[in-house]
Each structure stands twice: as structure tokens, then as C-alpha cells.
Amino acid sequence: MTKTKNSDKKQPKIPTELIQRYYKEIFDPGDLISIIGLSTFYRREFAFLLERNIFVRNISFKDTRELIRYMTTNPIRLSYVGAVYETPPSKQLSIQRILWESREFCFDLDINDYDLVRVCGCQGKEQYCSECWSLVQDAAAFLDKSLREDFGFKDIVWIFSGRRGFHAWVRDAVGGKLSQLQRNSIVRYLTLIKDETRTQAVEKDLKNVIPLRDRIIEMIAKSFFTRATDKELRVEPFRFTGKQIERLRYNLKNSSRPFHFTYDTILDSKKNRDNIFTHIIKYRFPRIDRKVSIDIRRVLKVPGGVQGTNGKICCKVDIKKIFKFFPENAPTIFEYFS
Numbered sequence: 001m002t003k004t005k006n007s008d009k010k011q012p013k014i015p016t017e018l019i020q021r022y023y024k025e026i027f028d029p030g031d032l033i034s035i036i037g038l039s040t041f042y043r044r045e046f047a048f049l050l051e052r053n054i055f056v057r058n059i060s061f062k063d064t065r066e067l068i069r070y071m072t073t074n075p076i077r078l079s080y081v082g083a084v085y086e087t088p089p090s091k092q093l094s095i096q097r098i099l100w101e102s103r104e105f106c107f108d109l110d111i112n113d114y115d116l117v118r119v120c121g122c123q124g125k126e127q128y129c130s131e132c133w134s135l136v137q138d139a140a141a142f143l144d145k146s147l148r149e150d151f152g153f154k155d156i157v158w159i160f161s162g163r164r165g166f167h168a169w170v171r172d173a174v175g176g177k178l179s180q181l182q183r184n185s186i187v188r189y190l191t192l193i194k195d196e197t198r199t200q201a202v203e204k205d206l207k208n209v210i211p212l213r214d215r216i217i218e219m220i221a222k223s224f225f226t227r228a229t230d231k232e233l234r235v236e237p238f239r240f241t242g243k244q245i246e247r248l249r250y251n252l253k254n255s256s257r258p259f260h261f262t263y264d265t266i267l268d269s270k271k272n273r274d275n276i277f278t279h280i281i282k283y284r285f286p287r288i289d290r291k292v293s294i295d296i297r298r299v300l301k302v303p304g305g306v307q308g309t310n311g312k313i314c315c316k317v318d319i320k321k322i323f324k325f326f327p328e329n330a331p332t333i334f335e336y337f338s
């Protein structure tokens, strides 16, 4: 596994004219429409970060032509899209003054939310390596499966967020109508780390989280053990013997049976198996940005838009291929204009 650190910091600022050219010549509004739909487009809120850090919101457009005209005639650094309102948002009719109608149920996974448990040494919003990027890949796969199997959502689109993670857009109509309270309940169910910015304490009585428990073993624990070194497995809380490590490695490589058979066999003899489970959760369980998911008026980067700092396109990512996707695979604005 390569441990080269990737950083966007050294990249030059993308000229605004180049961003405008991208929206004029390359940007396909069809991709955006395939996510947010056409019938309510004119009542969607859009927001933009302009040059000199000016942030504008409460903007709506009659159609995609009008949106593109705006994006190609204003000094845009980043573009965002928010909720659908009963009437089109505008300066005069700001989103606080009009009725909220719906907004996709969205999730945000960011690599820097794992800073306290990134053992590779990467930190902050700009650094990642294949080792720690696997944390957000695992999180996306786990979250996608949980939303489908535990809540019945079917239409989930994954977007590379341009820099440090993924956004999920749950497009099912029922998801779009969920209240803040309902979104919060779902996010709470999917959150096991109590204080993500400090203690990283694991929250619940894990024996009671049955659907998550099985999935954690199949997806998160399996991933943990696949990456763990012998040295790690010989010390607390694991204290695996050479034989146990050998068995674990052999099964991870050769067994086609679900991973819990291996997990249970090896851990059955351990008095501290709950501590081991908690340890795995602490180091690998998904960190979901709660605010993004529960705030029904939140704006999120426009799928297909450009990340103004590094020129990367916020592209769709097929969840089935999530483990093959790294930020350097995202198309960049430079590919189109070299």
C-alpha cells in the first residue's frame, strides 16, 4: 500500500475565467437535473461563493439556461444548491420568509473528521493517503447499505465532494419530505461516536445495536483486521496469539464465508470481546457530519460543479466502485483546457 501523502495546498488558485469557461463549455446541467429533478428546479435555492469571499444565497433560476448564464457572468469560486421552496427564493423573498417544501436527505463524509484516529499521520482538510482514505470509502459503503437495508431508501447518489470526502443524496421522495427531527433520529441511529471532536468515546450499549452490529463486523471489523499489523494484533485490546493471527490472515484471504464466522471463532475465547468491538468502532466507524444531514435548508456543492481551490469536479461516484475511487481520479478543469 502506498503511503504517499497528497496535498492540494501547493496547487495554484484556479483563475475565475477558467471556472466560468468550464460552466459555459463543459458543465452538463443534465447531470444536476438527474439528481435534483426538473419540475421544481425554478423553486430551488442556489448559493455561490464569489471572489473576495462573498457568499450569496436566496437565488433561484427559471431554468438551467439562466443558471448557466449566472455562472458564466459572475466571479464564481464555488456553487451550491439547497432546498425546494413553495415560491422561488429571491433577495426580496428570502428562504426564511417562504415555505420550505423538500430537500433530499443528504450526508457528508469528510476525511478530516477522522483526524483523532488517523494513524497514518495525515491531518486536516488537505492531506490524505490510501490508508486513511479507506476510512471514508468504508463509511460510504456502510452508510449506503444501512440506508437501503434499515430504512428502505433506494435512490442514493454519491458525489465526490471536491476535496476531502463524499456527499450522499438520498433522492427517494419520502426522504426529501423528512423533518429536521426525523433526519436527526436517523443520523443518531447511525452515530456511535459520542464526541467526535474530542474524546471519541463510543456511545451505545453495542449489544443492543443488532442490525448495525452484524454489519459492523462484516464491513468495518473486516476492513480493520485486513489492515491491522501483527504488532497491533498482539497488544491490547486484542492480545492475539500467533496462531490466531495466522488463522485470521488465512480466512481473510481464502474464506468465502461471511466474516462473522471468523470473527466469532477467534473472539469467542476473549473475555474482553466487547472492548475489542468498541476499539474497532472507535478507529473505523463512520463519522457523519450531523449538521449537513439534519439542516433542511442547508446548501451543498452543486454536483458537476468545480472546486475552486483545486479545480476538481464534484463528480458522481458509483457506490459499487467506491473502493476504487481516490480524489486524484476525479476529473479536473485542467483536463478540458490544457
Ligand SMILES: [Zn+2]
Residues within 6 Å of the ligand: 118, 120, 121, 122, 127, 128, 129, 130, 131, 132, 133
Ligand atoms: Zn493518511
